Amino acid sequence: MEIIMIILAGILVAAAVYLILSRSLLRVIIGTSVLTHAVNLLLLSMGGLKTGAIPIYGETVKRYVDPIPQALILTAIVISFAITAFFLVLAFRSYKELGTDNLAEMRGVPDDEQ
Template identity: 90%
Template sequence: MEIIMIVLAGILVSASVYLILSRSLLRIIIGTSILTHAVNLLLLTMGGLKGGAIPIYDKTIKQYVDPIPQALILTAIVISFAITAFFLVLAFRSYKELGTDNLDEMRGVPDDE
């Protein structure tokens, strides 16, 4: 099961890098969002997908689940949501001011004709 999760995270990373390297600002934002999902998936996989009880002390339970990766992922989700919201507002404002979301047109790079 962990191999499938690692392969899926690799596919998500490759798709996000492809989107980040594009010229459209909206595609870059979607790529960064997908990249954060891939990192969250990798953190979950690195924590191990083993079974166990909840991490509350009980005399009868011998194996517990590690709560640290889940806490890290929860923090990463909140941070990625805030960054994505900031990027979307920034992209909307730049589109409203400049009339384009193409990065080359924002920089003023002339077309190669």
């Protein structure tokens, strides 16, 4: 099962890189969001997909699940949500000011130099 998760994370990273390298600002924002989801999936699979009890010290618990990868992923989800919201507001504001979401036009590169 872990191999399937790692392959899925690789596919998500490839799709995210494709989206980040495009000219549209909205695609770049979606690409960064997909990349954060891929990293979260990779962190979860690196922590190990195992079953067990909650990590409370007791005499009856023999196996427990490590809570550190889940805590890291929860923190990463909150941070990626905040950054995505900031990127969306920044993209909306730049679209209102410049009238385009094309990154080449935002830089001021003429069409013949692309």
